[in-house]
Amino acid sequence: METLGPVSETGAERRQLDVELGERRYPIFIGRNLLSDPDCYRPYIAGERVMIVSNETVAPLYLDAVRRGLDGFEINQVILPDGECYKDLTTLNRIFDALLERRCGRDVTLIALGGGVVGDMAGFAAACYQRGVAFIQVPTTLLAQVDSSVGGKTGVNHPAGKNMIGAFHQPRAVIADTATLETLPDRELSAGLAEVVKYGLIGDSPFFDWLEDRVPALCDRDATALAAAIARSCQNKARIVAADERESGQRALLNLGHSFGHAIEAGMGYGTWLHGEAVGVGLVMAAQLSERLGWLEPDASARILDLVTRCGLPTVPPNSMPSERWLELMAVDKKVQRGRLRLVLLKGIGNALLTADVDVEQLRATLEGPEAHGD
């Protein structure tokens, strides 16, 4: 895949990127104060009725703004409890209840207003309601803006594994209003940066270099830097998704750090660690294992640890998880094939690969944490 060239910081004005998926092609709008802009919604709504899906934290902040953008449509809404621990079939059913109570037909359009959990659930509800209706992503967290709202992966968790029940269902549009990041708690901002760093590591070393320079600005919520980071992340994600919509190949690279991260989330109980926090540790662990296997230079591994640390993310796994529990949780990962664990690891910064060629003892040593490193 060709490199993207230098990162463009052209201010915080509106940008548009397209996810090139033929007849399912859709735009990503990035900019300030898009929530109330009818032009971002109107062309992507099929019928006359919309159902806004949001949560108890986000709705009080942004629901009114979105309703202004949807003037002229029949607006319905369903407000879910907030948190990864509610990303399950029971909460999903509340969306179906609301749709049926309002007697919504196949021409309803769902609008997901919130972070990754709301987006994944509203998207999955849209995939399944009457066997498929339209939806629009309006992500309000950095993590959702740079990652989960783009690409059509939707679903819910099962107690035994993250995102185990779901569908591929592409949105009609993604509306990333950077003004929503102003109310985002620091912890959530850091969590989003974990996915941003991931893109640099997978296949965009100029972006990684830029991040090393600009991470203080990002942590200070500099609007220009944030818009640049979001656009660059979406550019990376869009090109990978366009090349491999249903993850038969290189899309799996987007899961760098996630096999470790998902195990932390499931093992600690969904919601204890934020997804992005678990991914942050996962990136560091993937780098450490890659180094242990002799694939990654110690200097590169150190740069990764340093950048993740400066993002305000945890870098060591919870010490309450023994390695047997790790291996058990990782064994249900979706990357497992014919009983064999597959991991995304690194051959360099900007050079990730999916491999089944991992010695379990090296993996176990990595799982036992940094204090075991080098022994």
Place this chain on the structure above:
Amino acid sequence: METLGPVSETGAERRQLDVELGERRYPIFIGRNLLSDPDCYRPYIAGERVMIVSNETVAPLYLDAVRRGLDGFEINQVILPDGECYKDLTTLNRIFDALLERRCGRDVTLIALGGGVVGDMAGFAAACYQRGVAFIQVPTTLLAQVDSSVGGKTGVNHPAGKNMIGAFHQPRAVIADTATLETLPDRELSAGLAEVVKYGLIGDSPFFDWLEDRVPALCDRDATALAAAIARSCQNKARIVAADERESGQRALLNLGHSFGHAIEAGMGYGTWLHGEAVGVGLVMAAQLSERLGWLEPDASARILDLVTRCGLPTVPPNSMPSERWLELMAVDKKVQRGRLRLVLLKGIGNALLTADVDVEQLRATLEGPEAHGD
């Protein structure tokens, strides 16, 4: 759509039809004693593991036979309670539990062994598990063999509406063993005949004529007649599905009688009426409304009533449902568009059409039952 010519009764030997869906093309095998035939399974299983999904009624009869056909694979199984009332998200989750307990990966193949409920649920579980795995339909009721196992509609019910939550997900193969019909209760056999009659009405008048002649043989479970009826029904369904996989047009015609039928099923509580029984009444009601609108000759309407009666099916709706309740239930039907009820009605035997052009008073008169007819 061209006519299919005379119905072929060539004995009960094995036949193969193909559903032409490009890269998702798949075979339907029809014949005696296919359940244990490895050749029907082996080419359609991707990995080494299968999960058989069946129910408490069918498993004791046929699970061992299927297991023999799957010799060499790692066989897992999950046995659900029997009945339409279990076709819900809670029971669906038992399939996910079983898959995760066995740590099945994306290369697992689900095998649906049972009637329409098992097929719809196993198919939907396959659509959603890890965002999509392979499945094979092994229908053991006439209704499932002629209708629900073919075409990739999967899903579960919501208390407010039938099949409201689901996905389009095509099987890799359909294996219709006609020997399983020997143990089918009479009531289930009749229920299946409702869907068979439907194909004649939609677009195959030679088949309707043949059914008028052969319905006694079908009710007597004549193997040759049954194999012919199943093959002809599947031929009709396969060509409609191939032309319109996701129901943007003519596939909706397959719902002749179903808007009425679904309302009966939901209104009486799922499982009180069998789906096919409700469809039988629905066919008669669709004919009566078509006649009332002046679209269908009284003679044709009488032939339909007569054939449905001779299939052993009910022909009058439950008298406990007032017309307001009917209209309420029909208003959540998936055919509703922009708040307007759309129905499949008849212009003749073999000539169905989807229309939004139905006077609500004429509909109400039909809903109020045959005693109101003509007043």
